[in-house]
Amino acid sequence: MKNKRDRKIRKLKRVHILPHILALVFFIIFFIFAIRVFWGAIFNYLVQIKMDSAVGVAQSIANKIESKNISDRDFENFPEKNFTEKFFVTDADGRILVSTMKMDEDYTKDSYMHTNDGKSVLIYDENLIKVMRDSNIGPDTTKMHFDQIMRFARLGGNRQAEICKYKCYAIAPVYDGKYYVYLNSDIPIMGYDTFVLVFITLFNIVVVAVPVIVYNVFLLFAFISRKRRVKLIYYDAFTGGKNWLYFKEFENKKLGRMIRKNHMYIASISFSKFKNFSACYGANRAENVIENAGAIIKSKLDKKEVFARYSEAEFGLIIAAENCESCERRLIDIVQELKKCDVKEITFNCGAYSIENGAVDVDYLYQNARLARRAAVQKNIPLVWFDEKMKEEQIWESTVEENMEEALNNSEFEVYLQPKYGANSRSLAGAEALIRWNSSKFGFVSPGRFIPIFEKNGFITKIDDYMLRKVAELQKKWQEEGKQIVPVSVNISRVHFAREDLAEHICEIVDSVGISREGIELELTESAFFEEKDALIGIVRKLKDMGFAISMDDFGTGFSSLNSLKDLPLDVLKLDAEFFRGSGIRDERGSAIVAATIQLAKSLGMKTVAEGIEEEEQVNFLAEKGCELIQGYYFDKPLPIEEFENRMNLFDTSVE
Secondary structure, three states, X not given: OHHHHHHHHHHHHOOOHHHHHHHHHHHHHHHHHHHHHHHHXXXXXXXXXXHHHHHHHHHHHHHHHHHOOOOOHHHHHOOOOOOOOEEEEEEOOOOEEEEOOOOOOOXXXXXXXOOOOOOOEEEEOOOOOEEEEOOEOOOOHHHHHHHXXXXXXXXXXXXXXXXXXXXXXXXXXXXXXXXXXXXXXXXXXXXXXXXXXXXXXXXXXXXXXXXXXXXXXHHHHHHHHHHHHHHHHOEOOOOOOEEHHHHHHHHHHHHHHHOOOOOEEEEEEEEEOHHHHHHHHOXXXXXXXXXXXXXXXXXXXXXXOEEEEEEOOEEEEEEEOOOHHXXXXXXXXXXXXXXXXXXXXXXXXXXXXXXXXXXXXXXXXXXXXXHHHHHHHHHOOOEEEOOHHHHHHHHHHHXXXXXXXXXXXXXXXXXXXXXXXXXOOOOEEEEEEEEEEEEOOOEEEOHHHOHHHHHHHOOHHHHXXXXXXXXXXXXXXXXXXXXXXOOEEEEOOHHHHHOOOHHXXXXXXXXXXXXXXXXXXXXXXXHHHHOOHHHHHHXXXXXXXXXXXXXXXXXXXOOOHHHHHHHOOOOEEEEOHHHHOOOHHHOHHHHHHHHHHHHHXXXXXXXXXXXXXXXXXXXXXXXXXXXXXXXXXXXXXXXXHHHHHHHHHHOOOOOO
């Protein structure tokens, strides 16, 4: 899907206007050149017709001389009075024998001397400068003709207007070259001669040039429109800058050049708790925060450096710095500036990665920076640099996700039970169901290596269902064997509470096995009570009404524990192991808090379970203060089902 999208975007961008512009320029030049050549050809044709007419007149004079059999001495009586043409006759040596025109000294032999073929036409201008012989126009003819057409246009297209006039000598031989007749003739080019030429030219412009020009103008506007659409694709509505698609496309092209000249670094900056902030203060204020953050980041970057918004509240940056220390100072400065947005509810964390030569895949590089940023969030520090251990964790996460469905289908996940003992009786009184992964590929995998991954990708909901069904089936087995059913608590992930029908869903699983709901205790972590609190309270009340016991796990690790006790209908309160680590109950303040919590639970009608107990002193203290159940390594670690059943045979399983 991603490759298909990228191909469509590249196709949309692949519009090269330069060839079309060059083609348009070439067409205009070619069209002008063609028009000029066309004009020249027509002019040559017009001149040639008039020249042929002059040659015909000269030849008719030569024919009359031959018909009258005129010799040298007879030319004195030639021409006759009815000859109106201006001409003169020469002998083969160029000596003028007779002339009907005034001959001045400029009319020398060289100016009118015929060629050997005796059929030439010599064209000259007003000053007897030779312009053309035998219709062979000189090098500046096209411009001359163009100027003449313009003159016709200035005359307003008057057909009677004289555009230009050539002078010529039309030469005709007499007696096979004994004499030559030179006819002095004008060749005028009139308006009506060029009228058709101008009409045809205008017609060509309308029919050929205008559509081509219109097409290229349309193409230019289409190109501009497409460029705008491409720009819109790369536009980020929140920051007003470029979006992540541009970040990838642009940097993949130029990053290779940049890292050869600079030390380049890629970073990921995110806002934690942004969703909660948006829910509390509204989408408009959240958008303003994003916009302001984008402006701050942009102000801290050079022109050659870029940034873009990766997701709702996450920015990617590519910056240049002399070394890692310099880069870190700049990133910390950006984070500090972001904290000045006057948004106390949001914290900022950054992850950075040093780009090595040859690495130009922005997506790949940025994922490394994101891994480092996640570590910064977990450690609650402003910035963390990427290291290969993070990459190994990422690879492991991908490996787990590739194999989790297969593992579930093959029942590779096993149920372990950690016993709960009465604080006073020291007898088995319950258990907590814990999951273990005995993988056919990786061996025994501890929960800490896969549970966080399942919680992140949502697979934990299937694990919850799996564990609930397994515990129900185990209790059904004990019932059929005539054993005392031990209450077993099963963890329900906070991810699962996104289901509106969670209570009905849990009932369906347990009821399908055919076991009483009273033997199953549902454990919820304290942190789950602070997301969609109202909806969660409704689900908990439904479950309690349906016969399940409800317990709060990890009590004491949050910041609103007492407030949650006020609203939630709980049956069991589990004291977190943190209460008992270190000095724990040996400290006066610590022991007072534990004792007060136990008394508070009793006053609210709840039982208490202390988890993580490893010392006898702790057991005695808890028994003295009224804690009902103890869970921890002092009594037992989590046990496989077979070993737990052995414990059942040794202890009285009645709950205190």
